Amino acid sequence: MEELEAIRVQKLSQIRELGHDPYPTFYRYTHSIGQAIEDFGPKSGEELEQNPATVRVAGRILAHRPFGKAGFLALSDGEGQVQVYAKKDQLPERGFQLYQLLDLGDFIGVEGTLFRTRTGELTVLAKEITFLAKCFLPLPEKWHGLTDVEIRYRRRYVDLAVNRDVRAVFVKRSIIIRELRRFLDDRGYLEVETPILHPIAGGALAKPFKTHHNALDMNFYLRIAPELYLKRLIVGGLNRVYDLNRIFRNEGISTRHNPEFTMLEFYQAYSNYTDLMDLTETMITGIAEKVCGSRVVKYDEHEIDFNKWTRLSMKEAIVKFCPEKIDEEALKDRATVERLLKQVHAEYDPRMPLGNLVGILFETVAEDHLIQPTLIYDYPIELSPLSKVKSNDPAMVERFELYIGAMEIANGYSELNDPVDQRDRFLAQLQARERGDEEAHEMDEDYVRALSYAMPPTAGEGIGIDRLAMLLTNSASIRDVILFPHLRPE
RNA sequence: GGGCCGUUAGCUCAACUGGCAGAGCAACUGACUCUUAAUCAGUAGGUUGGUGGUUCGAUUCCACCACGGCUCACCA
Incomplete structure (x- = not known):
């Protein structure tokens, strides 16, 4: 006043x-x-x-x-x-x-x-x-302090000045990032910086922000993932690289989504997704221990125990959590999958291929149960245009995601390095685009050209730093681990 | 974007079925040289988020708008 x-x-x-x-x-x-x-x-x-x-x-x-x-x-x-x-x-x-x-x-x-x-x-x-x-x-008043979340986010400087626990969250976040860098540096990884302005928004399935460069008179997208640039570096012989920086996705805001967020992506030549699943367990357990001083971490009403990791294939997870007794074979039958989707009241587009439907079924029946650290592996090919197909099942790819606290924390796979297959996958994505899927991948000719110079077998992974920070600071909202979350003007 | 909830003093919150808008802390004045939510006495502080409507009368009821929270959709 x-x-x-x-x-x-x-x-x-x-x-x-x-x-x-x-x-x-x-x-x-x-x-x-x-x-x-x-x-x-x-x-x-x-x-x-x-x-x-x-x-x-x-x-x-x-x-x-x-x-x-x-x-x-x-x-x-x-x-x-x-x-x-x-x-x-x-x-x-x-x-x-x-x-x-x-x-x-x-x-x-x-x-x-x-x-x-x-x-x-x-x-x-x-x-x-x-x-x-x-x-x-x-x-703010000494006893109750500042609790109004809107003022806390808008005037983070006041929030930080009077709320010690808020400060502690951001100190922890910083330690997480420092320890991730140390973990990778110790294993011979090279931190690199790749473009944030992308002529083609690639490497993930998401809606990008658009911007324009005046001198070149061309449109750019803010990157939705650094993936395709990092793999170009693998082609060039930088065998272990990572990029830990901001990603931008033009999508809704929620307790788990901010339009700009921080992602670690790392790539390791001569390895496959199994190697990265092993690495992920070591990495995340180590970070949790460093940041929280224990392998058992409180999150909401749960005790997350990093001594207890589980691995389930996506189909195993569906079978385990589906309310109806089914076997994995049933998931190859489109009519059965559609019936199960209806049974669990999932919304889906009937024009979608079977793989997408299986993905939706997984998210609907299984995701909420994945509280303890769980690696879900082997994904339908339709959901994964950049992953290597499984040798014994052409409908599936060598991909995994890490779930903790029912949140998707990481995503990794054996990288597709066959340029002919990669071109075909891009073409399939273009078709999905024509069907109206705005998030489907665009064709990236230079990336296909890079693969045509040969990329060694490689595994890569992305880790959502904000969600990892939520988990290790027991924060219910992503805004509580981002210093300046976006709000409409006052 | 949809649904639900919220917005009252600088901060944290009250105000019954519509009847003069209040408290604690912070501030100001005074007392007090070991307190820690210091204490005691006093003072000031408000277009109740905004605009309309209903009413003799609206913080309270209605409509629209703004901002926020939760949730659903989508993803990491």
Whole structure:
């Protein structure tokens, strides 16, 4: 509100009149608040009294308990929080006058000695206060804090400043990304950067964002996947590559979807999808352990146990979770599959090929049950235009997806490297496009040409970082693991 | 995009079947030199998301709009 703001503007000019720089350029602290607590937290009150320690710390004032000619401040630098005791007879006159003009949210630097209060709390007895920045807008209330999700997303800076657990989520997210990089780097992978502006939106089945480059006068798509570029690098002899960056898909927003999201894609030559399933188990279990300190992780009402991995073929999963007793052979019969779809009230387009229908049946009957880490493998060829066909079943491809907490976390396969087959698959996708499937793949002639120079047998995988972060931070919505989720203008 | 729910002071929330819009915290004034949701006394703060309608009277009922949440569709 303007009135509250005006009072604080007025206080800043009073601070200036006292001779304090209202916007100094630096503050040399001796300890981060976390460091001060680490160094002096173990010391008793007597020890601190015998060997007085002087520190300079800086941060934002989050609480204030005044007592006339003295008062306590809670000072936070985001990482840590410490109490400051401002006492009139310990401060220069100008310093105490400054203290009296401080508000919640202001940044200050404090030089002082550490002691323990009567209740034992480690506290900085202020000998000098340096003004660093004024907070003109009132912070949320100390007890209930900021809970309105709309304001939390729109003003993430406030959310982060007052909600410690929000900060913890994003610290964890950062650790996930760092550890994934470390995992791949340790195994000889090369991190590469591939284009985000794509002339053809390829590598996945999704609707792209469109944009335009003026100088070239051509349309581009924001990438829906880096896949086809990464495999071109495999053709070129970069045998292990990964790209960990943003992906854009012009689709609905939900608790599990954001129009831009982060994906790790990695490719490994001379390997197949079984190798990657093994790698995925090791990788994800290791990350969970590093980030959460345990292989058992709470998610919603579940305990996800990374000691217990399951592998099921897609057909096995359907048979296991389908309400009607069926066998895998039945899934080769279109009439049976359609009957089962109707039975579970699934919506489908009767013009779709059998493979798509099996995919829908899987999603309808099985997905919700895949809480514990589960690798679903062997997918219908129609759903997978870039995967290698299974040698003993031409209707299926060597592909797997990782499900945890009923969420699709990863997707990998043995890469199709037969250029003739790849061209035919693209042509089949073009037909699907003509039937009105906007997400069907476009023809990519250069990619077919790259394969025509020969690509070694290769396996590749994509991991949705945001969903992995949701899982490991026990977040119900993807917006809680994205710092600035997209919202309509206020 | 469809369905359901929500929007009241800076923040967190009240206000019965329509009858003068309230509390706590934050703010301001005063008291208080070991508090930690500090305490005590006092003050101020609102076009109840917006626009219309019904009514003597609307935060409350109705319509439309805006923004958000959940959910379905689609995907990772």
